[in-house]
Amino acid sequence: MEPVSAAVSAVLPAGGSGERLGGATPKQFCGLQGRPLVSYAVRAMERVSWISDIIVVVSPENIETMKSIIEKYGHKRVTVVKGGITRHRSIFNGLKVFAENQSSNRLLQKPEVVIIHDAVRPFVEEDILLKVVTAAKDHGAAGAIRPLVSTVIASGEDGCLDHSLERARYRASEMPQAFLFDIIYQAYQQCTDHDLDYGTECLHLALKYCKTNAKLVEGTADLWKVTYKRDLYAAESIIKDNLSQQICIITDLKEAVAQVGFLLHESLKSQVKVEAISISLSKNDSHLQNIFSGECYNFLCINDKEYATEEIQQLVDMLEKSNIPLLYPVVLILVHLSISENISFSIGLEELTKIKKFAREVKKKNILVYGLLIQCKVFLLP
Numbered sequence: 001m002e003p004v005s006a007a008v009s010a011v012l013p014a015g016g017s018g019e020r021l022g023g024a025t026p027k028q029f030c031g032l033q034g035r036p037l038v039s040y041a042v043r044a045m046e047r048v049s050w051i052s053d054i055i056v057v058v059s060p061e062n063i064e065t066m067k068s069i070i071e072k073y074g075h076k077r078v079t080v081v082k083g084g085i086t087r088h089r090s091i092f093n094g095l096k097v098f099a100e101n102q103s104s105n106r107l108l109q110k111p112e113v114v115i116i117h118d119a120v121r122p123f124v125e126e127d128i129l130l131k132v133v134t135a136a137k138d139h140g141a142a143g144a145i146r147p148l149v150s151t152v153i154a155s156g157e158d159g160c161l162d163h164s165l166e167r168a169r170y171r172a173s174e175m176p177q178a179f180l181f182d183i184i185y186q187a188y189q190q191c192t193d194h195d196l197d198y199g200t201e202c203l204h205l206a207l208k209y210c211k212t213n214a215k216l217v218e219g220t221a222d223l224w225k226v227t228y229k230r231d232l233y234a235a236e237s238i239i240k241d242n243l244s245q246q247i248c249i250i251t252d253l254k255e256a257v258a259q260v261g262f263l264l265h266e267s268l269k270s271q272v273k274v275e276a277i278s279i280s281l282s283k284n285d286s287h288l289q290n291i292f293s294g295e296c297y298n299f300l301c302i303n304d305k306e307y308a309t310e311e312i313q314q315l316v317d318m319l320e321k322s323n324i325p326l327l328y329p330v331v332l333i334l335v336h337l338s339i340s341e342n343i344s345f346s347i348g349l350e351e352l353t354k355i356k357k358f359a360r361e362v363k364k365k366n367i368l369v370y371g372l373l374i375q376c377k378v379f380l381l382p
């Protein structure tokens, strides 16, 4: 993916109360697979290396909650900013932190392009971010759009149909959106209170105050916003499905074993999201910790050690220390390679019993351990 040649940052408005969803907890802090909704959008921005700073705008009473989420899930490049009473006011506060370098804890460079993305839209990929940023660089503003599902109609004062719009000519404005920073900031500076208190469309502000016609970019179906309770259930189901499609292949550092891991990665990557890493399962391996932070639930551990339970035990220990809620079964597949010249290989009965006992114990923690014995006979050429 060709990164952009411009300084890019993101503002994630997360300062709402979630009235339409109901409940005491604002929807951005509701858990999906045990992880707050807002954390998924932050994670999505973090995965994009060319996004420099991520500004999360939350209401004053939720600033500490947001900071604890950042700490718990190891979010980086994130600055928390106080929100306003409306979404536009929150976004404006997020932009100000660049223009007026207000942030106390780090010197934030004003970006050339700023992404604005609702923090309650968890499914956003690098591809659409790159498209809207690239388009914003050329046009001054850009936004993701989707086909309308329902037809838009207008009612008269009598509450009856006045007219309807030809659905094919209209689109739903979604997120992410992107702007040349100066354009959107100047637009917000010129806004009336009515704009700030009742407006819902950033692209409109760029047009109204900066005569900038945003480029409209076809977005994918999963850009929708969590608004009602049903959206939360749908998002959780999609996250579960995504997690089940992810595998982390872990091999130790031996070349032969790492090679098997690499070949497996190459053969699987067209079907599932797979990551292959060769590490010694050290307790403080940050790479693995990163993967644990809610990114992966299926692990395939390949090694050729005689006694591998220690490796799996270490992985389980790290899983438990990463305190990700194991609401969804974690699958650990222990692949034991027996690379030898003599065909007769038999894993010790004692070792087998040990693995079975261990698997029974960890199953109570929602961790499913499977063992796979692969025998590779090495033929010495004459």
Ligand SMILES: Nc1ccn([C@@H]2O[C@H](COP(=O)(O)OP(=O)(O)OP(=O)(O)O)[C@@H](O)[C@H]2O)c(=O)n1
Binding pocket: 012, 013, 014, 015, 016, 017, 018, 019, 020, 021, 026, 027, 028, 057, 083, 084, 085, 086, 087, 088, 090, 091, 118, 119, 120, 225, 226, 227
């Ligand atoms: N004063 C506000 C209001 C909304 N938002 C954020 O803007 C995004 C989209 O707004 P919306 O879906 O309307 O969220 P809420 O205002 O919380 O929802 P509701 O209208 O149902 O109360 C959300 O991430 C929300 O947290 C914000 O930052 N500041």
Ligand SMILES: O=P(O)(O)OC[C@@H](O)[C@@H](O)[C@@H](O)CO
Binding pocket: 087, 118, 172, 173, 174, 175, 200, 201, 202, 225, 227
């Ligand atoms: O009115 P809400 O705060 O629910 O939604 C705000 C935005 O997400 C919505 O207006 C999109 O169409 C993007 O502009």
